[in-house]
Amino acid sequence: GQNIDQPTEMTATEGAIVQINCTYQTSGFNGLFWYQQHAGEAPTFLSYNVLDGLEEKGRFSSFLSRSKGYSYLLLKELQMKDSASYLCAVKGGYGQNFVFGPGTRLSVLP
Amino acid sequence: KAGVTQTPRYLIKTRGQQVTLSCSPISGHRSVSWYQQTPGQGLQFLFEYFSETQRNKGNFPGRFSGRQFSNSRSEMNVSTLELGDSALYLCASSSTGTSGTSSYNEQFFGPGTRLTVL
Numbered sequence: 001g002q003n004i005d006q007p008t009e010m011t012a013t014e015g016a017i018v019q020i021n022c023t024y025q026t027s028g029f030n031g032l033f034w035y036q037q038h039a040g041e042a043p044t045f046l047s048y049n050v051l052d053g054l055e056e057k058g059r060f061s062s063f064l065s066r067s068k069g070y071s072y073l074l075l076k077e078l079q080m081k082d083s084a085s086y087l088c089a090v091k092g093g094y095g096q097n098f099v100f101g102p103g104t105r106l107s108v109l110p
Numbered sequence: 111k112a113g114v115t116q117t118p119r120y121l122i123k124t125r126g127q128q129v130t131l132s133c134s135p136i137s138g139h140r141s142v143s144w145y146q147q148t149p150g151q152g153l154q155f156l157f158e159y160f161s162e163t164q165r166n167k168g169n170f171p172g173r174f175s176g177r178q179f180s181n182s183r184s185e186m187n188v189s190t191l192e193l194g195d196s197a198l199y200l201c202a203s204s205s206t207g208t209s210g211t212s213s214y215n216e217q218f219f220g221p222g223t224r225l226t227v228l
Binding site for chain 2: 033043045
């Protein structure tokens with residue numbers, strides 16, 4: 001089966017660092033994606049990992065451990081505009097599509 | 111480059127009716143995937159079309175169908191609407207499609223169609 005877990009909600013303070021975890025069990029693996037979705041808007045691509053390790057992109061970093069079925073998204077120097085839902089998605093093997101996690105709603109407080 | 115467009119943005123229908131939603135992918139993209147997003151179930155994959163062929167299908171009843179035209183525009187149809195079909199319907203386009211062997215398949219999402227079934 002396919003299963004992706006993320007915390008439902010998180011709260012952090014402006015300027016802080018927050019880590020959003022994602023664990024997955026999928027029948028195939030061909031990459032893990034993180035998307036940001038503001039309320040009422042479409043998801044937008046943040047990051048992609050296919051090999052183990054850390055990918056850094058400005059204030060955002062994403063980590064992957066394939067052996068553990070685990071990823072995290074790290075957001076540094078939090079800003080109010082980072083308040084959004086963060087979706088973890090796994091691309092399965094050939095013939096399989098993206099499976100999305102339930103999303104983590106992040107609230108950044110002043 | 112224009113983004114993914116979806117029409118209409120909002121729809122209100124009653125139970126038993128049918129609805130057709132439209133999606134125009136980014137120019138040059140041949141793959142369109144459709145998703146249903148609800149507060150309880152999150153984002154769920156409906157189907158993917160690539161070069162006018164359905165490549166993959168999620169676990170939705172046959173009331174949900176789709177097609178893709180030669181210009182890559184896609185439509186999805188829901189017949190005999192039920193209250194539970196109320197959701198945000200998102201389409202996403204990509205250049206190579208998401209069912210193939212290529213690992214990097216970034217999807218670009220449209221703004222969605224908010225369907226309310228009364």
